[in-house]
Amino acid sequence: MSHAISLSQLVTELTTVADRWTERWPGLPSILNMCLKRLELNADTTLAPRTQAIANCLLDLCEWIEKNGQSQATRNQEPAYHNRLHFADTMISLSYLLIAQRQWQTLSQSPLSESHIEWVSLLSMLAHDLMHDGKTNRYPQELEQRSVNHLKPFMNNHGLDQADQVLITQLILHTDANSIIANHARIKIRAFNLNDPDCLTILITESDILASCLSATQTVRTQNLYQEWLLLYPEQAQQLLQPKNRLLFLERIALFSSPASKLLTIDQDRQAQIDAIQTK
Numbered sequence: 001m002s003h004a005i006s007l008s009q010l011v012t013e014l015t016t017v018a019d020r021w022t023e024r025w026p027g028l029p030s031i032l033n034m035c036l037k038r039l040e041l042n043a044d045t046t047l048a049p050r051t052q053a054i055a056n057c058l059l060d061l062c063e064w065i066e067k068n069g070q071s072q073a074t075r076n077q078e079p080a081y082h083n084r085l086h087f088a089d090t091m092i093s094l095s096y097l098l099i100a101q102r103q104w105q106t107l108s109q110s111p112l113s114e115s116h117i118e119w120v121s122l123l124s125m126l127a128h129d130l131m132h133d134g135k136t137n138r139y140p141q142e143l144e145q146r147s148v149n150h151l152k153p154f155m156n157n158h159g160l161d162q163a164d165q166v167l168i169t170q171l172i173l174h175t176d177a178n179s180i181i182a183n184h185a186r187i188k189i190r191a192f193n194l195n196d197p198d199c200l201t202i203l204i205t206e207s208d209i210l211a212s213c214l215s216a217t218q219t220v221r222t223q224n225l226y227q228e229w230l231l232l233y234p235e236q237a238q239q240l241l242q243p244k245n246r247l248l249f250l251e252r253i254a255l256f257s258s259p260a261s262k263l264l265t266i267d268q269d270r271q272a273q274i275d276a277i278q279t280k
Contacts, residue, residue, distance in 0.1 A: 004103065005038075005096050005099050005100065005264075006264070007214075007264045007265055007266065007269070009096075010092070010093070010096045010210075010214075010264065011214060011216045011217060013092055014089060014092060014093070014211050014214070014217045015216065015217060017031065017085065017088050017089070017092065018085060018089075018211075018217070018220045018221075021084075021085045025084075027066050028062050028065055028066040028069070028084050028087055028088060029059070029062050029063055029066055031088045031091060031092065032058070032059070032062045032091055032122075032126070034092075035091050035092060035094075035095035035122070036122075038095050038096075038099065039095055039098060039099065039118060041055075041115060041118060041119065041122075043055035043056065043058075043059060047115075048116070050116065050161050050164065051115065051116045051119055053158045053159050053160050053161070053164075054116075054119040054120060054123050054158075054160060054164060055119055056158050057123060057154050057155055057157075057158040057160060058119065058122055058123045058126060060154060060157075060158065061123070061126055061127060061130075061151070061154050062126060064154075065084065065087060065126070065130070066084065069083060069084040079132060079133065079134040079228050080134070080224045080225070080227035080228040081134070081221065081224040081225040081227070081228040082129050082132035082133075082134055082228065083224075085224070086129065086211075086221075086224075087126060087129070089210070089211035089221070090125050090126075090128070090207050090208055090210075090211075091122070091125055091126060091207075093206075093207040093208075093210040093211060094121060094122065094125045094203065094204070094207035096260075096264065097203050097206060097207055097210075097258065097260040097261065097264070098118055098121065098203070098260070099260075100259075100260035100261075100263040100264050101194060101203065101258065101259060101260040102114075103263060104259035104260060104262075104263050105192070105193075105259060114194070117194050117195060117200065118194075120164060120167060120168060120171075120200075121171070121194075121200060121203060121204060123168060124167075124168045124171035124172055124204055125204055125207055125208075127147055127148075127150075127151040127154075127168070127172060128144070128147060128171075128172045128175045128204070128208060129143075129147060129175075130146075130147040130150045130151055131146060131147065131150045132147070134228045134229075134232060135232060136233070137176065137178070140176060140178060140179075141173045141176045141179075143176075144172050144173045144174075144175055144176050145173065147172055148168075148169050148172050148173065151168070151172070152165075155168070167197055167200075170197055170201070171197070171200060171201055171204050174201045174204070174205065175204060175205055175208050177253055179205075180205055180252075180253055180255055181252070181255070183198070183201050183202060183205055184202065184255050184257050186198045187199050187202055187257065188257070192258060192259050199258070202257060202258050203258055203260065206255075206256055206258055206260075206261055206266075209253065209254055210266070212225070212249075212254075213250070213254040213256075213266070213269075213270055214266070214269055215269055215272065215273050222240065222241070222246075225240060226240050226241060243277050243280065244277075246273075246277060247274060247277045247278070250270055250273055250274050250277075251274065254270055256270065
């Protein structure tokens with residue numbers, strides 16, 4: 001079983017990958033392989049056909065995203081925030097939360113195995129911002145639906161079970177920032193279990209924002225988002241750097257309620273930032 005992990009280890013890894021973004025980028029497939037190794041998940045082992053289809057799709061999509069990102073970068077078209085670094089951030093964060101969740105509790109009996117659910121979560125995470133162009137939603141789940149639309153050919157080509165496609169679609173659509181409060185409210189009085197799609201949604205959305213939330217890693221990510229918005233939304237870009245808007249983000253969007261996030265003491269880091277802003 002996976003070794004114990006800590007918030008400090010996660011911070012170190014997120015810091016390292018950000019440092020290597022501009023120089024010595026290892027490539028998204030290398031980062032994914034590191035996450036799979038941490039989780040002791042191996043696509044080359046004997047997996048159930050339904051799970052193998054997801055694993056194959058994940059690896060194929062990862063290679064495609066890296067090549068597409070490289071192509072965008074040569075044309076100066078890769079978004080400043082929603083780029084391969086963000087994909088890496090979310091995959092690393094999810095791998096840590098999945099291990100913490102394993103340590104917190106054992107999944108209840110289910111027709112789907114623990115590893116199957118984890119493969120589903122990894123594919124959903126990798127695809128959640130597929131072909132993001134740096135813009136914001138004009139209506140609910142606009143960009144998330146676009147990501148699903150781009151993912152569907154990959155899922156169909158690899159023969160993903162229809163039930164898995166429906167679940168992955170649901171997970172991606174609920175990464176819309178405007179869904180976050182409702183996401184957490186839905187699971188407030190439930191036993192947390194990753195076989196519950198609403199609980200799995202929480203782990204996905206927490207992973208999506210984690211690098212932008214932690215005090216030690218948020219500066220680089222905030223600056224990247226500032227650069228992304230500067231041409232498209234100059235007023236919002238300027239507001240992004242104001243302490244009052246950082247406070248709003250921490251209080252309204254940076255929500256963490258999973259047992260895994262509690263084990264990693266993420267909310268303590270978040271609350272310390274809130275207290276520091278409020279006392280200024």
